[in-house]
Amino acid sequence: xxxDTFGIWIAAxxxxxxxxxxxxxxPVYKFCxxxxxxxxxxxxxxxxxxxxxxxxxxxxxxxxxxxxxSQNDGAFQHIFSGHWDGRIWYVLAGILAIMMLxxxxxxxxxxxxxxxxxxxxxxxxxxxxxxxxxxFLSQLQxxxxxLVAIERIRALPSAGMTADQFxxxxxxxxxxxVGTLTGLVYFYFSKEHKGALGGAAKIGIYxxxxxxxxxxxxxxxxxxxxxxxxxxxxxxxxxxxxR
Amino acid sequence: xxxGPFGQKLFQALLRIDRRIIFLVIFLALSIPxxxxxxxxxxxxxxxxxxxxxxxxxxSGSRVLLSFDYDPGSEPELQPMAETGFRHLIKNHIKFIIxxxxxxxxxxxxxxLTRINEVDEGFLVDxxxxxxxxxxxxxxxxxxxxxxxxxxxxxxxxxxELVIQRMGSSIRAAFANDARYGRPIDQFPIMNxxxxxxxxDLVINxxxxxxxxxxxxxxxxxxxxxxxxxxxxxxxxxxVYPYLDTGQLSGLMGGMKGGAEYEQLTGMRAKATMSMVSQxxxxxxxxxxxxxxxxxxxxxxGRKKEGRA
Numbered sequence: 442x443x444x445d446t447f448g449i450w451i452a453a454x455x456x457x458x459x460x461x462x463x464x465x466x467x468p469v470y471k472f473c474x475x476x477x478x479x480x481x482x483x484x485x486x487x488x489x490x491x492x493x494x495x496x497x498x499x500x501x502x503x504x505x506x507x508x509x510x511s512q513n514d515g516a517f518q519h520i521f522s523g524h525w526d527g528r529i530w531y532v533l534a535g536i537l538a539i540m541m542l543x544x545x546x547x548x549x550x551x552x553x554x555x556x557x558x559x560x561x562x563x564x565x566x567x568x569x570x571x572x573x574x575x576x577f578l579s580q581l582q583x584x585x586x587x588l589v590a591i592e593r594i595r596a597l598p599s600a601g602m603t604a605d606q607f608x609x610x611x612x613x614x615x616x617x618x619v620g621t622l623t624g625l626v627y628f629y630f631s632k633e634h635k636g637a638l639g640g641a642a643k644i645g646i647y648x649x650x651x652x653x654x655x656x657x658x659x660x661x662x663x664x665x666x667x668x669x670x671x672x673x674x675x676x677x678x679x680x681x682x683x684r
Numbered sequence: 685x686x687x688g689p690f691g692q693k694l695f696q697a698l699l700r701i702d703r704r705i706i707f708l709v710i711f712l713a714l715s716i717p718x719x720x721x722x723x724x725x726x727x728x729x730x731x732x733x734x735x736x737x738x739x740x741x742x743x744s745g746s747r748v749l750l751s752f753d754y755d756p757g758s759e760p761e762l763q764p765m766a767e768t769g770f771r772h773l774i775k776n777h778i779k780f781i782i783x784x785x786x787x788x789x790x791x792x793x794x795x796x797l798t799r800i801n802e803v804d805e806g807f808l809v810d811x812x813x814x815x816x817x818x819x820x821x822x823x824x825x826x827x828x829x830x831x832x833x834x835x836x837x838x839x840x841x842x843x844x845e846l847v848i849q850r851m852g853s854s855i856r857a858a859f860a861n862d863a864r865y866g867r868p869i870d871q872f873p874i875m876n877x878x879x880x881x882x883x884x885d886l887v888i889n890x891x892x893x894x895x896x897x898x899x900x901x902x903x904x905x906x907x908x909x910x911x912x913x914x915x916x917x918x919x920x921x922x923x924v925y926p927y928l929d930t931g932q933l934s935g936l937m938g939g940m941k942g943g944a945e946y947e948q949l950t951g952m953r954a955k956a957t958m959s960m961v962s963q964x965x966x967x968x969x970x971x972x973x974x975x976x977x978x979x980x981x982x983x984x985x986g987r988k989k990e991g992r993a
Contacts, residue, residue: 463707488787493842567845571902575932579906583930656922659938663761663918665966666940669714669959670760676718683718 453679456671498535501528584621586614620648695980706973713969717961724961731928732945735913735935736772738886744777746885747878749910751900752782752789754892758917759792762890764943764956765915766796769888772950774829779874781884782837783859785847785895790839790863792890831864832872839863845899851881852908880908886934887912897924901932915942 458473499505503515519526537556544553589611626638627645634642676683742748750769754762773780784790829835838859841847850858855869855878862869869875877883887910891897897914901924904910911934916924918939927933937946940963943956 464704489842492787492840497842571906575902575906575927579930579932580926583926652922659918659922661970662939662941662963662967665710665714665963666761666918666959667757668710668966669718669940669962672714672718672962673760673955673959676715 449678453675456675460671498531498538501531502535584617586617588615588618619644624648692984695983698976698980699984709969710966713965714962717965718958720961721958722961723957724964726941726944726948726957726960728945728948729942731925731936731938732942733935733949734928735915735937736946736949738911738913738934739769739772739776739778739888742776742778742885745779747779747781747874747883748773749881749884749887750780750782750793751887751889751891752784752793753786753896754792754890754917755786755788756792758892760959761917761940761943762892762915763792763796763799764940764954765937765946766792766890767800767954768943768946768950768952768956769890769915770796770800771952772946775950779829779833780835781874781878782835784840785844785899786892787840787842789890790837793837832862833874836869836872836874837863838869844895845903848881848895848899848903849907852903853880855880855883881910882908884910886910889914891915891920892917893920896920897927897933901927905932915946 455473455476458469459477461467462470495505499515500511500513501515503517503519505511506513506515506518516526516528516531520529537559540552541556542553544550623641623645625645626641627634627649629638629642632638673683739748752766770780782790782793784793839862841858843850843858847858855875859869861867862872881887881904887900887904889897889900889912891900891914897912897916897920900912900914905912905927912932913935914924914933915937916939918941921936921938921942924933924936925938928936937943940956940959944960947953947957
């Protein structure tokens with residue numbers, strides 16, 4: 442109980458310390474900021490060690506067993522006893538990791554480019570397919586939609602849609618098609634934006650601006666939500682004046 | 685509107701207003717409704733209704749994968765969704781498997797379960813000396829759920845989207861042990877017959893960024909054809925909206941407002957609903973500031989040009 446209360450007090454004081462920047466830059470804010478940076482760095486270092494290096498590399502290879510820190514056999518123990526263990530391939534990952542660290546040594550820092558090339562190459566290969574499928578083909582398919590479908594207008598009474606809903610849906614289709622085409626025209630730079638092309642590009646800019654505005658609106662909403670969360674913490678968990 | 689000397693002075697004063705006054709106004713706009721306990725009606729949008737319907741469509745005993753891909757920094761937006769999500773699943777007798785692509789994600793899941801235990805009295809209780817939350821959790825009340833039978837926490841796994849990719853062919857390759865006991869997941873009845881991602885009836889992703897909803901859509905939905913619903917921070921929501929139109933997402937909740945709509949649909953009004961008046965008040969003031977700022981800028985711009993001429 443004491444430690445819960447102590448933690449709440451620390452969190453509350455640090456929150457106020459950070460928020461004090463809104464008034465002006467001050468030593469309390471600087472202290473809180475530095476504390477945050479330091480704790481984050483420490484947290485991520487420990488987190489990466491215990492969740493990546495230790496279980497995936499040291500445990501799998503059997504290094505922790507060799508050092509007497511674990512009871513479980515790893516790849517080295519199995520292979521030395523004459524049994525094949527596929528986890529031995531983690532050696533390659535370990536070598537690549539060491540090569541990456543060599544960038545700290547200026548004379549042989551160029552070696553770090555090799556593991557970097559592996560990361561870039563494998564990531565590009567992985568994403569080439571996924572982005573093509575999820576962000577290109579599926580989105581393109583969804584843009585090929587009818588502006589007006591006469592047969593669906595005839596079927597309106599049985600479709601359970603009111604005329605208003607139906608036309609609102611088709612207005613949405615129209616906006617989507619016009620927005621996509623004019624947006625693409627804006628990013629077409631092989632011809633000067635004049636005449637019809639210029640007009641379409643200008644409409645494209647408006648669509649882009651509305652998109653940025655929507656994103657900005659959502660960002661404002663998000664930041665307000667975070668502030669509300671902090672206020673509930675200060676007024677509720679800390680001061681106990683709201684439930 | 686007057687553009688005389690007084691109007692000019694007023695507009696110029698508005699342009700020079702101390703930003704701390706704006707901060708103070710926003711602080712008051714957010715705080716006062718919290719103390720007054722005001723409520724407003726919330727209109728439920730189609731994307732949140734789709735999410736709700738995708739859970740309602742599941743039969744009793746279905747198994748849902750819950751991926752908690754956020755940290756305490758996004759708690760005000762995503763935690764209300766997660767808490768309502770738990771209540772919704774438990775009420776509908778749906779089993780759930782918790783995991784996280786963010787290290788703190790599964791802890792947020794535990795926090796949400798603890799929270800609904802505190803709020804919904806008797807929902808989660810100890811059973812004598814041996815059962816307590818964090819070890820041998822037993823959940824009772826109108827709906828009883830038991831660890832390992834009705835839900836399980838697989839914990840965090842490093843590897844980002846590659847974890848999803850691996851789960852596509854084998855869940856055990858990605859998560860050998862559970863997070864609570866460190867025991868092989870085969871020892872828990874809930875995992876019977878759950879071998880790969882496509883064995884789940886639904887994936888629900890609470891996401892604050894990378895890795896998150898985009899990766900779940902790209903790998904789980906498009907590659908392994910598992911339906912996926914998502915709750916996102918408001919910042920991230922515009923990025924994933926296109927996936928909703930294409931049907932790649934079966935539902936979407938954006939920010940605290942999405943959480944409030946979900947609470948409205950489930951009839952479990954909680955923190956997100958309580959925060960909507962504060963949020964609305966702050967938005968009104970932000971819009972007012974933008975309008976006044978632009979008005980003052982355009983009204984004084986002409987005078988400056990005249991001055992220069």
